[in-house]
Amino acid sequence: MRRGTITVAGVGKDFGATTVLSDVDLVIEGGSFVTLLGPSGCGKTTLLRLIAGFLEASRGTIAIDGVPMQGVTPRRRPIGMVFQNLALFPHLDVFENVAYGLKIRGTPAAEITAKVARFLGLVGLAGFERRRIGQLSGGQKQRVALARSLALEPAILLLDEPLSALDLQLRRQLQVELKAIQRQLATTFVFVTHDQEEATLLSDTIVVMEGGRVRQVGSPGEIYRRPASPFVARFVGDINMLEGRIATVNGTSISVDLGQHRFDLPPSAIVGRPAAGAACQIACRPEAVTLAGDSANALALDGRIDALHRLGPTVKAMLDTPLGPLTALMMAGAPQAAELAEGKTVRVAVPSDTLTVFVST
């Protein structure tokens, strides 16, 4: 087991009569970059604070590198934390902020100076030692907070939506740097966010949470291609959701009715237990929908272009079809993209091998 592995087993948390977290089972691999992704109120910050030790679990256990953390105070855990509002010490300068933990630990002065210089260099703030916190920009404060928590070289770094206050451009830049720093140090990063793009960009593993539960754990690719529930499908990336019905079920193939269409899918494309006659939701990513005419293994239908968004490298077409509204996404350079126009009727193809069917329960 690599240093910095977190094992969460059967963890739940109640605040009074309200349950904010239930039955969380999760193994966070040492040295990986993991994001806890979910809408606000899904319990992701609560889970982070349980790992940090600022909250005590109502049920279940959390272990770090095999050591149970019950009753271990935050200061005794091998954990660093970057807070949402950063929580930099306003009465101390940049050097003193980064040196804070080292001084508490009684590190010799020469070593403190060297380490502060090293970590300020790592976050690109060499030479900022004597700046006051109030003189720094939002991005610089971010870097100081990161350097401060990394200076103690913790096995695990917890980050609670630290980038949410920054503008998009700076955010993208810091995301790239954060990822590079994580790779360089091989520290376990657990990052809380509600931004699925951020999660996709940063993570080795995404933990999708909703309503106090973990809904899916997987790599960004797995979660995008094979979402475990309609919620995950909608939350991670754009998706078309169509209402259909299971027609027949046999061992090797399941046929699904969608409007006038009937098509067969392998059991691997079905989420839930299919039963003949059961209602289902059929999910299809916009980039799988093509407007290049009929093709094999695809539902073919006519669609009217309601709206057309040309987004630079891509073109997004909002279609009105007999099955309901559909969104199609294609590269701006694709041959058919130039001919599209609002109000025009086109031939829409939905390849059946890209569909995921969620059986309603």
Added chain:
Amino acid sequence: MRGATATPRGLGWLLLPAVLVLALFLGAVALLFLHAFWTKDGFSLAYFKQILDRADYHEVFLRTVSIAAIVSIASALLAYPIAWLLWRLPKWRNLLLVVVLVPWLVSLVVRTYGWLVILGPKGFLNETLRWAGVIESPLPLIFNDLGVVIGLTHVLMPFSVIATLSVLLQIDNRLEEASESLGAGALETWRRVVLPLSLPGVFTGISITFLTSMGAIVTPILLGGIRQKMAGTQIYQEVVYNFNMSKASAWALCLLILSALGLVLLRTVEAALVPKADK
């Protein structure tokens, strides 16, 4: 954006009370100067010269400043743990705040007489100690400078509590968590984070209690020694018994100058002690 910040028409009269208060204040200060320098013999510095010459008057000013300094520091030291407790116990905060402020519901004179009952030669404290065999003759707890210090500290400490608490309440509790996650224990977090960030409130409290003590009248009259005057009681005596407005004004101006000097000194100490916290 015409009119966005302008006073709405016809509401200018709302400024009237403020103007009146300011006019009365400035008028009073002007009168003070006038009386101090314009005695019944015409323009004169006689009373200032008297203050500079007479050793017993030096003693009064020295006592005033010393008592004010001791009271303000004692208030700050006693108030800090109370303010800290109020800050730490949000559920109890309002109730405890009432307990801190409840003495203010009783008039100053009554409260001060209360100390006579407790500290007097035949008061509760002395009688208890004598009964317990700790002392033979009563301790001189009252009708001296100690009595004044005790009385003023009791009256003024709530100001220090409120000044300190208001600054503590502005401290982001994530700062303490950050300190904890960086390995600091509770005491170390207090010393390195909470104390430096709360010092401005402590100094505000010291300023308020120092200035109020400098001008104290009732408490020194009731709890102080007959011959151990403070500047305030001396001024009171000149105005009420001797009708010497010029002498009283000269004293008041000297007291004002000493208070201002004290405040400047306090600011200097604060600036040296408290690193500027950025928001």
